[in-house]
Amino acid sequence: MTNIPAIKGQIGNTIYYIANLTFFQIATMVSRVNDELHTANSIKEQIQRSLSDNYIKIKDYIIKREDHFFDSLVLAVYDGDPQWREIRYEIDGHTYPNIGLLELNGEEKIFPVDGQHRVEGIKKALECKPEIADETISVVLIGHKNTVEGREHSRRIFSTLNRYVKPVRLGDIIALDEDDTVAIVTRNMLENYPLFTGNRIKATNNKAIPANDKMAFTSLMTLYACHITLFNTFISIREGKKYTQSQLNEYLKFRPSDDVLEAFECFLVEFWDLMRSVFPEFNDFINSTSPTTAATEMRSSESGGNIFFRPIGLQPFVEAVSKIRLEKMTEFVEILHRFGHMERTVSHSPWNKVLWNSMTHKMVMRNQALVKYLLLYLYDNTILSETDLKKMRVKYASIFGIDTEEEAMNQINNLSLNAEN
DSSP states (O other): OEEEEEEEEEETTEEEEEEEEEHHHHHHHBOOSSTTSTTOHHHHHHHOOOOOTHHHHHHHHHHHOTTOOOOOEEEEEESSOOEEEEOOEEETTEEETTEEEEEEOSOOEEEEEEOHHHHHHHHHHHHHOGGGTTOEEEEEEEEOOSSHHHHHHHHHHHHHHHHSOOOOOHHHHHHHOSSOHHHHHHHHHHHHOTTTSTTSEEOOSSSOOOTTOOSOSEEHHHHHHHHHHHHHHHHHHHHTSOOOHHHHHHHTTSOOOHHHHHHHHHHHHHHHHHHHHHOTHHHHHHTOSOGGGTTTGGGOTTTOOBGGGSHHHHHHHHHHHHHHHHHHOOOHHHHHHHTTTBOOBTTSTTTBTTTEETTTTEEOOSOHHHHHHHHHHHHOTTSSOHHHHHHHHHHHHHHHTOSOHHHHHHHHHTOOSBOOO
């Protein structure tokens, strides 16, 4: 017999109970939806999301982070004989009848309607670290009748919960995340680094900059994407090994030491300082006497403007120089000086048709990978893999209406990064 202090509530025709369960109770009382639950087969198809490795990440999060926290689990309860024992409170003449004890006789079957991965992560963490047994997590318990109607009701609750759950937007992660190294350092630089302060970074939930924006250097999403690429370079050099994308994603879930944060910020400051020293348009933009229109010519509707002030151009450039830095172990200062005389007006060769449509006077948004390949190849024609070389030839031939890959390669070999005189 277990008595669980709870608050009783009702929404629509669903009665629910809000309570706290210890990690030990979660481990011993809450089951997976599986074949052992004899009535769960029809529910399983609707409710049970396949358990991925995500529960292992949750286990690691619980074990490694002292400030771990989760939102409430939603648990369905069926069978047994749950009883609600109301405890009436009267304070200052007001009665509070919805507080009491939920009595479970131990015969109940309890499974997650929402929170299966969290439940399994808690169980695994408890196996590794028994001292967390008394930690608690809030739960919402829903009575579930072992009937056709009851199973239908549970399926509906599950589908409703999951249909309207929205993933956290990247903009919110950048603004609020206190674990993501790149988000933390990017926020610091938005307040302190002259290229990013004030209205120079456009805070939108996509990479594009509105056509009427004349103040921004780039968008917050693009800056974050560039900093992700640069962080991969930074941490790979610092730790002497290359990080895969999945390893990088995992690293960014946990806040590093202050030393790492400070070192990465110094790394970024050095990179952007070099960009400003090599490409004078950055300081022209910063020092403009008309900050509300400082980016007008940089995103000109006539010439297309400057490749660095177009998100579709800035990001592949950062990706290219970062790849060169890791592949060739060449310092950024040397790499950027090699690019110092590159053509940066997007309506000029080699960017016309690749980044700019001279007929419509609009940016071409689908060729980011080709921009990166061209930058890499024109810097060092040995750096691309055979697979990437083929992708470059095929894409270039498609854009310029060239019949063969061989002819496309011949034309690429005649290109130059240097600005037209």
